[in-house]
Amino acid sequence: MTTPVPTTSTTAAGDARIGVYVCRCGLNIAQTVDCDAVAAAMAKQPDVAVAKSIGYACSEPGQREIREEIETLGLNRVVIGSCSPRLHEPTFRQMLAAAGLNPYLLEMANLREQCSWVHMQNREGATAKARDLVKMAVARSRRLQPLDEARLPMTQRALVIGGGVAGIQAALDMADNGYEVVMVERQPSIGGVMAQLDKTFPTMDCSI
């Protein structure tokens, strides 16, 4: 599901109202990082309107809580200390969009893959690092600007490189759904390795 990007512009740096959410991820983060201490430290940072730890930020109740606070507290920047942005940045960007904020006003701090999971024996060091990472995210979030994603034309045809059983299946599925497919095969025939097999497991029937 893609939510359309709202184009509402937000206040420029200076009157930022930042919401900071430190995700415990069950115990994934909380068992190594003192999430409450991190949140408490952030509450003292300038422009931070709210800072708290939260059980599962990505869960529906977690997202609802943040969405509601965006509205009730008039937040215009959201900082989430949680897993890698490579995992949930799209999730939280959509959450911002659903709350009427431009999705680029989100900043994440990686407290799980790059902190709690790699410093498991060092709660103090991990908590100090988490504090810095969220603080850096807060600093950056102040300077974030809304961005608009322009629409570019999409060519509704696909290229399939390789005509083995995988390429053939992908091509058929796309073609059956109405898309034109160009298949490139290096050999004089498609078929790949499967064409060379006699019977195949697990069904023990012939392959072509």
Next chain:
Amino acid sequence: MTDAGRHPRITIHTLSDVLEIKGNVGNFDVQIVKKARYVDEKACTACGDCAKVCPVVRPDEFNLGLSSRRAIYSPFPQAVPSAYVLNPHECLGNNPVVCSKCLEACEKKCIDFHMSDQTLNERVGTIVVATGLAPHDPRVLDEYGYTRYENVLTSLEFERLVNAGGPTQGHLLRPTDRQQPKSVGFIQCVGSRSARRGKAYCSNICCMNTIKSTLVLKEHYPDMAVKVFYIDIRAFGKGFEDLYTRSRRQGVHYVRGLPGHVEELPDGRLRVAVENASGGTLDYYELDMLVLAIGIEPAAGTHKLQEMLGLQLTSDGFFLEAHPKLQPVDAATRGVFYAGCAEGPKDIKESVTQASAAAVRAIRLMQSNTIAAEAITSEIDPELCKACGKCAQVCPYHAITVDPKKKTPAQVVTAACSGCGTCAAECAFGAITMNHFTDRQIVDQIDAMLEDRPSEKILTFACNWCSYAGADYAGVSRLQYPPNARLIRTMCSGRVDEQFIWHGFKKGAPVILVSGCHIGDCHYINANHWTVKRVEKVRQKMEKRGLRPERLQLEWISAAEGVRFAEVMTRMEQLRRTVTDKEIAETIDLLEK
């Protein structure tokens, strides 16, 4: 296969290779070279009259050289397209005096010696990479006497020999005397699961393939003695254990232990020495034929495609998915998807499942006739631009136009900009703003980080696609390393401005690490070449100013190199411990002047 061949919306280019891919999701421009077939694909009825008269006899690749074909031939009976193909390197040539027998034999007149290679241009919105596998070549390691002993075959050769359409019409014959073997042994994990020989990973299909082959043998030749030498049998899939049990019930002898030695006896039989891991004994077996269960490796040309599309590979050489659990068929490059063994060894069922998944992921993007463009692009302030031309020179996408002679300020073609940030890092006049990774944003991050106890912290820049992903991978693998580094994510290491580095040192950073994709793996074609140049330049300046250049480090870490990331972190921490408070204070003094 035939469904694909007949489908009105599928165009198949065989004998073809992708030469170049430009552009981005929604609009990839693909250049394809299609080699000449010398036979009109549409007109040929596959009657075979041409091959009957061709005097050139060559080993048949499809049957792995176990049979022969002519210089003009059909790849195999069910081939799609079914048209014959002429190999120009084998053909005696189009000089009529020399040969051209086929030309005369073909009634449809579909043979054309003057056909030439074609270059085709296609524009597509999405790409599915399904380049498959290459079987392990046991010759490389001279495994079990393969090629020295004729009766040692690979599992793929065995497939052809038991295939009704194969060179022996499905009768299993021993190559030396063309007699039916009375005993056959299978050796597992050839080229797999060994740190010393071949690949370290499990090839996934060889156990089940061997079990299948033993059942085929027992069905046709119930009295044949069939043995399997293995480390352990991996029959994990649906219905697999059942086949394994059936095989054992039918009398197939499973011997735990891989042969240490194979020797050929004068009558062509093979004597195999096996240390039996269950009994601890050294056993000898004499067998008529040995089949090597060869592993699966990435297809040839994987690297070329990887570079063309800015994709990532695992340490095993297969394509790396965007997320191993949640985006198993997406490439990190938007609009590119993986299907089948290109992504890793797997069986047909899994290949087909993944292919359908890839198709749906591609359709998800293609269903609309527009797509959201990259919002993270650069912007140029014409007031500040001095039209020096540097940005246009470094942009890997040629997205910037500027005329230094006429002094027309630079302009970015936003649709072509991919957002690496190299231009912004290289502009000496601060004329370029990199959206979402502005100088101000990054400098503020550095300040926040180094505000207190800077001497304990390692300022690390990591690129989104490789080193930052490698750090995530270290996390997923729970690798433990010192907690001193603080990562600042940029899309590309090319974004790391010289000013960020000076600023970091001025604020008291003991060590600064710049990290990114290996050279050749850059997600932005070759933007990281500029990273190297820049880091080198800064280090020279450091040296001149009396700073230890080692305090600025550059490391390449791929998305799959979690272990390497953890090692680098440990090394950086060791380096940090060599930087004294005095040294840091001196640096700050020097740079504040």
